[in-house]
Amino acid sequence: MTRAKPRDGTTGTTKSACETFHMTRRSLLRSAAGVLLGAPLAGRLAAGTPAAPYVLRGRTPSRPIQDDEIVLGVSAAFSGPSRALGTELYRGSMAYFNHVNENGGVNGRRIVMKLYDDGYQPDPCVANTISLIQDPSVFLLFNYVGTPTVTRALPVLKKFRDEQMYLFFPFTGAEPQREPPYGEFAFNLRASYRQETAGLVNNFLDIGRRRVAVFYQNDAYGRSGWAGVREAMAAHGETMAGEATYTRGTQFGSPMRDAVEILQARSPDAVICIGAYQACAAFARDAEMLGLHIPVANVSFVGSENLLGLMRENHEEPDAHTRWLVNSQVVPSYEDRSLPAVREYHELMDRYDPPPPSSDEVDRINEGEPYETVPRSFVSLEGFVNAKMITEIIRRMGDRPERSGIAEAVFQVRNYDLGVGERVRYGPDRRQGLQRIYYTVPEGDRFVSLDDWQARFGVS
């Protein structure tokens, strides 16, 4: 396999932030076309329609470090039932990196993402992480997706601790990357599941919904949320009303009747779901169908817009169908244009509208089903905010950034205004930048802020 020239054409005026590697004959043909059609492609990029970048699977050979770029290694779900999460997170980051690169990069260096697909499965994530750590061109790891994947990647970082490789802003609120023995290898931006679930539990208890049950993905992610609910309930002297589980990778078409009936038997006042959008949408659908008319809460990882889209799809009364949903978020509403970061997000997403990454292998796994991008989402906003923060950290590292200086650069961030209404602060004992939780409910085909829990979900 050979590395082709970036898809930014030959003019050097516009540069895509995603590195392109080519694995198959078809890919090589596409790459050749990219080089041959350099000028028109550059024009397309300038117009804000970059070509779809490639995503890798398995090991790939490394290449020499380039003086004019910073490579961020990414292992995330670009295929399978959770691909919307990896894709939207990527699109949000890409919108910002494209903007940065168009304006000369960071200290003269373009920011480039090297993408690997793990399909939200732990073993491929471990293999990808090893490849990325052993690739000398990769400066740091970024935007990993999911708890079961990240919890398995953390020991790899510890194993290769001499490489001083850090994982930045994984899309998970689990505790393992926030606590010993692996906390020192990761930096988080978003609030934790513990904070999200505690907030949900506190609000439910405040409005008199004391029997809180949990529906969760039966893996490290689900357990992390389950533990958060358990802890929050215990703080109020309560215990969980019941629990039901599902297997990671469950699709929207799967019946959730058994899980709903298990919880129904425990007469809960509210259910907190710790899962991905396909399974959680299926659960909410079956709960409604079986007459479980109680609030169904989801945490930020669920992918709110994808969840809502599935639930509203082919439904005669979509608003009534989604009446009981409430989702916690770790970034503010993308509708809140009073915030500078949200305004910038709108502007850059409109300008670049980054296409989803693809490759022959990923297309095969997705069975040729093209991914429909979501124009605005909490996930892509989080990706955008992650990109803003990492750019600032790299900027603080000066002209010759080195891995050995990463932690020091992060710890310099003490009161940084990211434009989301909350200042970011890091320190040796504080490896999570943001703390705030936001609560949202569906209004039509979007989520809006929930201001009055009692009015919406209060027990009459």
Place this chain on the structure above:
Amino acid sequence: MKLGTSRRSDALKVRKLFRKTRFGFFSLFGVVVLAISMLSIRTVSRELEDEYISNSESIAKNIADSSVDILLNRNLATLQSLIDQFVQIQSIRYIYITSDTGEFLAHTFVPGIPDQILESDPSSTEPVERSISGMGDFVEVGSPILSGVAGTVHVGMDLELLGLKIRRAMGQQIALLCIILVVGVLASIWLVNLASKPLSDLLGYVAQLARARAGDAPPQEAILVRDDEVGDMARLIQYAATRQEDSESRSGSGT
């Protein structure tokens, strides 16, 4: 003996002579195969069961040993990640970890913890067979974490899979024994035929000798050169026949 019969019927008469021998061979082989089969079924079944339980106990102990720090750090996500890796082992169908107070801290059940498990003693580590509706039959073993003060690990092994393994092992053993039985029977038939052939030749020679006296062609005398007991007997019969002829010719000439 009825003269003038074919060589084939002569041979049949010899087979009749060995019928009991052959039956004895078959019976003996059958008894041996049956006895070995039963013994091996019993041995294989017991050893596989023992090995299964022993492996389960090792896995449970392994998880228990690995869980101590994780549990003390209250890191349940990592604990779940740990048991998720073990449950990928083919024969393990479920794992659950209970605290010292009996609370379920991590498990692999979908869509929920079965009632039979919820009602069981969470601190018990004795192997126990469970039949869980909708899931199947299992043998469950337990291992204490930090002598039980931090909780207990329970591992459920699939009995159906164990049964399948036992049946497969038994099938292989029985197939091998059946092959040995068939080969043995065929070998015994061949050996009996080998043993009966000289007798068959002798029978043929006697018949030819008798027919020669009735005016037919003289018998082939190849059998007379054999240096074994059949050769001796043929020569004795020929001698007796010659003496008989001489005696008959002497008495005929005297009258």
